[in-house]
Structures are given as C-alpha cells and as structure tokens.
Amino acid sequence: MMRIMLFLATNLAVLVIASITLKLLGVDRFTGQNHGSLLIFCAVFGFAGSLVSLFISKWMAKMSTGTQIITQPRTRHEQWLLQTVEELSREAGIKMPEVGIFPAYESNAFATGWNKNDALVAVSQGLLERFSPDEVRAVLAHEIGHVANGDMVTLALIQGVVNTFVMFFARIFGNFVDKAILKNEDGHGIGYFVATIFAELVLGILASIIVMWFSRKREYKADEAGARLAGTGAMIAALQRLRAEQGVPVQMPDSLTAFGINGGLKNGLAGLLMSHPPLEDRIEALRRRG
Structure with missing residues (x-):
C-alpha cells in the first residue's frame, strides 16, 4: 500500500x-x-x-509496477492464488478483485481501486517465492482487509x-x-x-503528514482484518518474515505504498511521512489483540 x-x-x-x-x-x-x-x-x-x-x-498501479493480471492461471501456484483471493473476498463480503503478480525481488503486495467491488490485489514474485502458503494467505487477507474497509x-x-x-x-x-x-x-x-x-508547497507537506497519520491507523485495521480472515498466528508470522527482510529495499512506487503490506522504514522527522507503522508495533498490536 x-x-x-x-x-x-x-x-x-x-x-x-x-x-x-x-x-x-x-x-x-x-x-x-x-x-x-x-x-x-x-x-x-x-x-x-x-x-x-x-x-x-488501477491503471497506474499496473503500469508502474509491471503487474501481470492473472486471467487464465497457467500454473498451480497461480490457480492457488486465484482460489485464495476468491475465498478471502467471499469471507470479507466483497466482489472478487483482479489478481496480479509484479516482478520484484523484495517481498511486498498492494491493493488499489476506486471502490471495494472493483479493486486490484497484487503480490510480488519475491514474496511468492520465499513466503509459506499460510504467510502468503495472511498477506492477501491484509490487502483484502484494505479493500473491504474502503481505505482507498x-x-x-x-x-x-x-x-x-x-x-x-x-x-x-x-x-x-x-x-x-x-x-x-x-x-x-x-x-x-x-x-x-x-x-502551497509548505502546507502541502504538512497536509501529507496528516494523510500519512491516517494511513498508519488504517494499517492496524488491515492487520486486524488479515488476522480475522487468515488467523492471528499467520498474520504475525507474515509480519515477522517481512521484518526479517528489512534489509531488502522496498522499490514499489511510492504512489502505492499506502496500500502495500510493507512500507519500509523511516526514523526521526521522516517517520511523520511514513505510510506504515513500524513492523514491531504492528506485531505487538496483534499479540495484544490475541
């Protein structure tokens, strides 16, 4: 995001x-x-x-990330991906979104679209290769949570x-x-x-701090949705895996970071423009939630 x-x-x-x-x-x-x-x-x-x-x-996301939409699954992994998103969408009460894979080594995923019944959910190739099926499911549930919550x-x-x-x-x-x-x-x-x-330049930066504060709050809500749909243990495991890969730079276009599972790290004043809370805080919030 x-x-x-x-x-x-x-x-x-x-x-x-x-x-x-x-x-x-x-x-x-x-x-x-x-x-x-x-x-x-x-x-x-x-x-x-x-x-x-x-x-x-959706158009900008596809163009900027090189996302390939799965229309006819060619492999069992693509078939599993479509079936998992369809199941999670049904449980969340939304229409099945488009599903895609974008070519990136770093582990990430995003959701976007102008309404919750016309959305796009995409995951990186690196995430699919290194995450377990339960962790990928949790990441997808997190993104479905963003869509169902109407965050876009x-x-x-x-x-x-x-x-x-x-x-x-x-x-x-x-x-x-x-x-x-x-x-x-x-x-x-x-x-x-x-x-x-x-x-306008100065006030625009201050206004973005407000928008990013809201984005961080919605990230906790998406984590909670992911925990409900895929299980708290799986959601925590996925966030822990992301934390273990924090040395890998996040290269997804910043126009999409507010709806990605992994928003990167910023410290100090730059943290005010962070679209995501620290992963440690998100994991602790889920543990407190139980």
Whole structure:
C-alpha cells in the first residue's frame, strides 16, 4: 500500500500546476476577498486531483509496477492464488478483485481501486517465492482487509479535504503578502503568485503528514482484518518474515505504498511521512489483540 514521496510530489504538482494555470487564465481574480467563493473554488480543484488519482489508480498501479493480471492461471501456484483471493473476498463480503503478480525481488503486495467491488490485489514474485502458503494467505487477507474497509476511497477523500484547505490558506497568505506587505492595490501582483506557490508547497507537506497519520491507523485495521480472515498466528508470522527482510529495499512506487503490506522504514522527522507503522508495533498490536 503506497503514498509517500511520489504521491506527495504528484499531489503538490497538481496544486502548483492548477495555481499557475488559474493565474494565467485570470480565474483567481474572481474569488477575490470573498472567502466563501474561494473555499468552493478550492474544494473543486482540491478534490479533483485526489479523485482523478483514485479513478485511475488501477491503471497506474499496473503500469508502474509491471503487474501481470492473472486471467487464465497457467500454473498451480497461480490457480492457488486465484482460489485464495476468491475465498478471502467471499469471507470479507466483497466482489472478487483482479489478481496480479509484479516482478520484484523484495517481498511486498498492494491493493488499489476506486471502490471495494472493483479493486486490484497484487503480490510480488519475491514474496511468492520465499513466503509459506499460510504467510502468503495472511498477506492477501491484509490487502483484502484494505479493500473491504474502503481505505482507498477514504484516503482519497481525506486527501481532497487537505488539498482544499492547502489551496484556501495559501491564497489567503498570498493575498496578505501582496496587499499588506508589498502594498499592491492593483489586482494580484507577482507577490501574490510567488507567495501562494510557496505556501502551497509548505502546507502541502504538512497536509501529507496528516494523510500519512491516517494511513498508519488504517494499517492496524488491515492487520486486524488479515488476522480475522487468515488467523492471528499467520498474520504475525507474515509480519515477522517481512521484518526479517528489512534489509531488502522496498522499490514499489511510492504512489502505492499506502496500500502495500510493507512500507519500509523511516526514523526521526521522516517517520511523520511514513505510510506504515513500524513492523514491531504492528506485531505487538496483534499479540495484544490475541
């Protein structure tokens, strides 16, 4: 599950490009000092980026990871994979998602899609080769848990909300710099433009900290779902196997990390932009849950 640097960069790029385009088209001037109109204006563009990303998430995941969708199983392993996902999906009460394998040595898996009945679940070749069947089943159950919990949609909506307020407060800041500091009374000047872009970059990073905090909370919920569907022991064993492989770099695109089983490690301030809690904390949470 995925969304750190690439998602952050993509989201900020959407905001910055939107700001530049709207400035060049002169749309900004229509919002002026009317904060109600400005908020509606920002909401439209704030949600647009996150919802577009959500609707094309399956396509982007397939393209960026090289995932091969299993339509007709060619081996008994692919047959087992399809049967296991079908069984877990039925138990979770969702429609059978697409199932794929992506070529990567590191152990990882992800789920994505615009709704829980039109999703994609994929696992890496490395995970299939090194994990036991019970551990692979637990990983799949974790991803099915993300789908059943509606985490993709919820995360996109939260991103849309924070995008809205990033654009809103950035424009208020830009207007303050332009009018109060630079004393520009003739429409929006260059000070407004530069200050708005700067504020969007700074506020965008702060907003991503909020989104990543939510992502970490949902990871515990997906672990609980995995434990219910595949057994607590199997879920703990899968997380322990991931911890044993922490020296292997996670190379899955960051736009998918928020919904991957393995999100990598970050310490210090970088931990605020971590999409996943530390594996030790996730294992301990499952043990306490029993």
